[in-house]
Ligand code: HEC
């Protein structure tokens with residue numbers, strides 16, 4: 150009898166702690182400094198770029214550009230979208246924290262959960278749906294429901310690479326293979342863009 154009661158108490162305590170930990174983390178994750186608290190280079194550098202971007206006219210990478218233009222937080226891009234996306238990120242965050250506290254974390258960190266396009270679309274959907282050939286690399290999946298392959302926004306828009314704000318952080322070596330990939334898959338549009 151007392152064993153069952155003790156188990157129930159232990160379970161309720163654990164439950165309360167879990168909820169508290171969860172809401173504490175949800176609160177803290179909106180803090181860019183918290184994100185890099187247990188990260189080392191190069192991720193601490195990502196935050197430095199944020200801080201420099203706030204003061205300067207030029208920004209070093211696409212993420213810092215977002216911070217200056219729109220106060221975009223780390224979590225705005227990395228939070229996971231939808232119920233499943235969110236849950237997956239939280240699962241990984243719990244695992245990452247336990248790896249950190251047991252000293253077996255990989256640094257630099259490696260992307261395991263690629264960013265969902267929805268993370269970008271929640272802010273950029275109107276621009277993606279703009280009509281016209283000029284925007285066809287974006288609007289194909291939305292406007293002409295042609296069977297085009299799935300491509301990640303982040304494949305073309307690399308976010309933490311040093312780049313040039315004046316060219317909107319476009320990297321030919323990231324973008325052209327993806328143009329080519331779509332053209333080759335649908336069998337239309339120019340090939341041979343990549344030397
Ligand atoms: C408690 C420590 C800790 C905090 C706080 C933390 N991280 Fe991490 N994170 C880690 C560790 C450790 C890894 C690497 C795990 C591994 O692969 O060994 C990691 C990996 C990552 C990765 C790559 C893996 C993936 O999910 O694809 C990203 C992106 C990331 N963190 C972003 C963030 C962001 C954004 C925040 C703030 C909301 C944050 N982290 C807060 C410890 C932390």
Ligand code: HEC
Pocket residue numbers: 215218219221225226264268269270271272273302303306308314316317318
């Ligand atoms: C919280 C909203 C938000 C999120 C999330 C977001 N963006 Fe943005 N993005 C903006 C705003 C605001 C601008 C600035 C528009 C401007 O200044 O002209 C911008 C600008 C850009 C630009 C243009 C840069 C330029 O010089 O005009 C690109 C490219 C871009 N975002 C890609 C992305 C990608 C890819 C993702 C997902 C990984 C993403 N954004 C996520 C709000 C967001």
Ligand code: HEC
Pocket residue numbers: 266269270273276277283286287300301302303304305306317319324327328
């Ligand atoms: C095949 C590569 C590729 C993919 C995939 C891609 N983009 Fe782009 N994106 C580009 C190029 C190239 C430009 C510059 C276009 C120009 O200068 O007119 C651009 C420009 C932009 C801009 C700034 C210009 C504008 O119209 O406001 C935003 C924002 C943007 N992309 C967001 C996204 C988002 C969000 C996704 C995912 C849904 C995405 N992109 C997927 C190649 C790509």
Ligand code: HEC
Pocket residue numbers: 181184185188191192195196199211212213215216221222223224225226227258259260264303304306307308309310
């Ligand atoms: C505009 C969206 C955006 C913002 C804002 C952003 N990231 Fe990222 N992040 C990405 C994308 C996309 C990747 C995947 C690799 C790439 O494209 O550069 C990534 C990759 C990462 C990784 C994996 C390791 C690596 O270097 O690729 C870590 C860790 C990370 N980001 C941390 C952060 C931290 C910390 C902040 C805030 C200081 C932040 N990110 C802000 C989009 C963003």
Ligand code: HEC
Pocket residue numbers: 285286287289290297298300324325327328329331332335337338339
């Ligand atoms: C999602 C698939 C997809 C992506 C990504 C894509 N294209 Fe295309 N592209 C097409 C299709 C399909 C056509 C054939 C014409 C059409 O249906 O609009 C085409 C045609 C073209 C044409 C020839 C136009 C003509 O008159 O025949 C050019 C040039 C072109 N694309 C350049 C690019 C560049 C540069 C990029 C990368 C920034 C890119 N495309 C990304 C699907 C794509």
